[in-house]
Amino acid sequence: MAITPEDILHTARLANLALTAEETERFSRDLEGIMAYVDLLKQVDITDVLPATCLSQGRNVFREDRVVPSLAGDKIRRNAPDWYRGMFRVPRVIG
Amino acid sequence: MTGWDRNHADFEAVIGLEIHAQLLTESKMFCGCSTAYGAPPNTQTCPVCLGLPGALPVANRQAIEYALRFVLAVGGTVNRRNVFARKNYYYPDLPKGYQISQYDQPLGEGGTIIIIEDNTAKSIGLMRAHLEEDAGKSFHVDARAGGPATLVDLNRCGVPLLEIVSQPEIRSPYQAYLFVTKIRQLVRYLDICSGDMEKGALRCDANISVRRQRKKTLGTRTEIKNINSIRGVERALTREIDRQIDILGSGGQIEQTTLFWDDDAQDVRPMRGKEESADYRYFPDPDLPEVVIDDDWLRRAAKAIPELPNQRRDRLVHEFHIPPYDAGVLTAERPLAEYFEAVASLVDRPKSAANWVLTEVLGALREVSGNIEEFPVQPPQLAELLREIEVGNISGKIAKEVFRIMQSEGGSAREIIERRGLQQISDGDTIQLVIGQVLRAYPTECKAYRGGKKKLFGFFVGEVMARTNGKANPQKVNELLRKMLED
Numbered sequence: 080m081a082i083t084p085e086d087i088l089h090t091a092r093l094a095n096l097a098l099t100a101e102e103t104e105r106f107s108r109d110l111e112g113i114m115a116y117v118d119l120l121k122q123v124d125i126t127d128v129l130p131a132t133c134l135s136q137g138r139n140v141f142r143e144d145r146v147v148p149s150l151a152g153d154k155i156r157r158n159a160p161d162w163y164r165g166m167f168r169v170p171r172v173i174g
Numbered sequence: 175m176t177g178w179d180r181n182h183a184d185f186e187a188v189i190g191l192e193i194h195a196q197l198l199t200e201s202k203m204f205c206g207c208s209t210a211y212g213a214p215p216n217t218q219t220c221p222v223c224l225g226l227p228g229a230l231p232v233a234n235r236q237a238i239e240y241a242l243r244f245v246l247a248v249g250g251t252v253n254r255r256n257v258f259a260r261k262n263y264y265y266p267d268l269p270k271g272y273q274i275s276q277y278d279q280p281l282g283e284g285g286t287i288i289i290i291e292d293n294t295a296k297s298i299g300l301m302r303a304h305l306e307e308d309a310g311k312s313f314h315v316d317a318r319a320g321g322p323a324t325l326v327d328l329n330r331c332g333v334p335l336l337e338i339v340s341q342p343e344i345r346s347p348y349q350a351y352l353f354v355t356k357i358r359q360l361v362r363y364l365d366i367c368s369g370d371m372e373k374g375a376l377r378c379d380a381n382i383s384v385r386r387q388r389k390k391t392l393g394t395r396t397e398i399k400n401i402n403s404i405r406g407v408e409r410a411l412t413r414e415i416d417r418q419i420d421i422l423g424s425g426g427q428i429e430q431t432t433l434f435w436d437d438d439a440q441d442v443r444p445m446r447g448k449e450e451s452a453d454y455r456y457f458p459d460p461d462l463p464e465v466v467i468d469d470d471w472l473r474r475a476a477k478a479i480p481e482l483p484n485q486r487r488d489r490l491v492h493e494f495h496i497p498p499y500d501a502g503v504l505t506a507e508r509p510l511a512e513y514f515e516a517v518a519s520l521v522d523r524p525k526s527a528a529n530w531v532l533t534e535v536l537g538a539l540r541e542v543s544g545n546i547e548e549f550p551v552q553p554p555q556l557a558e559l560l561r562e563i564e565v566g567n568i569s570g571k572i573a574k575e576v577f578r579i580m581q582s583e584g585g586s587a588r589e590i591i592e593r594r595g596l597q598q599i600s601d602g603d604t605i606q607l608v609i610g611q612v613l614r615a616y617p618t619e620c621k622a623y624r625g626g627k628k629k630l631f632g633f634f635v636g637e638v639m640a641r642t643n644g645k646a647n648p649q650k651v652n653e654l655l656r657k658m659l660e661d
Contacts, residue, residue: 093453094271095264132257132458140463144199144236147206149218158226165215166313166325169266173314173324 082111185384185422187415188392189350190301190342191407193357194335195367196308196375197240203307203334204231204274204462211373215327223307223332225270231461233258237334238281238465240366241305242475244336245282247364247482248300252472253279256465258305261454266326267310275337277456280304287340287360288484289352290502298353299341308333330374336367342381342392347411354378354407359483363508371403378407383428384418393418394428398442401435410435414442486511494524500532509546510536513553520557522564530560534577551580559587567591568598571644600647602654605638608646609658612637623659634659 087106091098098106152165161168202209205222221229238256245252259277282303288295310328315321338357344350358376361367368375383395396418401410418428433442481489483505490501490511505511514531518524535556539549551559559576562568568576568591576590591597599605612634613620623630638651 089453093262093264093455132460133463134460135463137463138466140232141235141238142201142206142232144201144234145206146201146208147220149207149220150224152217155216155219155224158224161323163320163323163325165217166327167216167266168320168323168325171314171322171324172266172312 082107186387188342188383189344190381191340192379193338194377195361197237197334199236202332209333218329241281241336243364248285250282250285254467258459258462259456260459267312275306276304298343301339303338306335308335347408351408397432496528513546516553517557521560598647599645
């Protein structure tokens, strides 16, 4: 399956990534290789195989509706790129 | 009804609604963080809802149970095998970069909601109802508030939502209003959502297009987001229909867009900054095992469904012979219905109990904008008062006075009546005595009455009532007065 530069740019935009021309070209090649592998997998006969949606074979794994303590404030803050009055601060996304 | 019906009679609106109802669980959908509203920002977060690497979501059983209750209550079909899916999009209030939702296997499909417009029932079909997690809250701030920046609070991130999608069978903003009201009533009856729109517990998005009357094909639709009040639904849709008709009427074309309802400006405006085109790349979430719902679970969910508003209304009509409209008001909210039925079970004339609850109790509640659970006159007290009327101890008019005293000062009806000497005077001799006084005081009027001016009868009744401080038994007064005047 041929991957066009437009496909790469669209995917990058969805992931909020900015790519250079050189990266765009390199990722086109890489993705094409990955897609070729998927094409290979498609040749396997799976008529009798149930679709798997989960890595574990279990079903109905639940938690009961009980509150457990959340993370302490400083731990959250340490993972934030920027912090202002208890909130994550990021570049303005609207207006 | 709204203006567009009259002004734009050539056009018909086609509306579909998506309602997000926050489920009333204590903890979030996939982690144990609290769902309590109003905590300081980001204090109810953990590695799972923050989307930190290596964290593993585990589904909250109660949230699934609540969703099941809804699907069964609307007569939908439950999918026995459920898969959670990732809906991918990039936005700061969604730290994982995807929302866990359901896609091709929603929990429920189909079902109907009945709305009543101008005394006519109309059923609105549901497309689906599925479980998902809420996103966080963003605040877009300028330099004065630490910006220009977007500030993010992730307390709401991961709170369980039931997304309810209607068929595009709603034909006017008023019907949309009725639909949302009905859904809100239902989720509150089912005890699965607070329905509190001010706190965002119930939110509404609308898809809307217009077309010439009797045309079968659909027009281009727009989507309106951020409708956060029941009245807002009607206003936002009215505004958008006007806008679309204006464009089509002047030969223009509708552009398929997402709009944002600005409640302060009372207008719709284009949304900016979100993903340009919906490209969510759904796929099954490999972190979450499938959910299989067996018969036993279905039975348990069905058992938790109380009598629903429409059934309850019909039952009240039959059981107590009250008009359907009145029964509708009494059953609008579950606590009010409980209140009325508690009173009705303690008195001989439930119909009069209905009138009392509808006029006196609801009137008093409106005055203080209180709720029925905290109303000072609870069912046993009100029933006692009504029994005093039934046995003829007090008149209906005096009862209203007693009711007001019970509200402001508390105490039982019996006690208040005795303490203040409000008992009804039914004793014929006493009443005759007062009538005699009145007739002597107004000889001219007596003459006029006997001469044919029968309208004066009411005047005499009023005088007798005034002289007994309203305590004379009105029926007795009528009876004796007539006799004494005719003699």
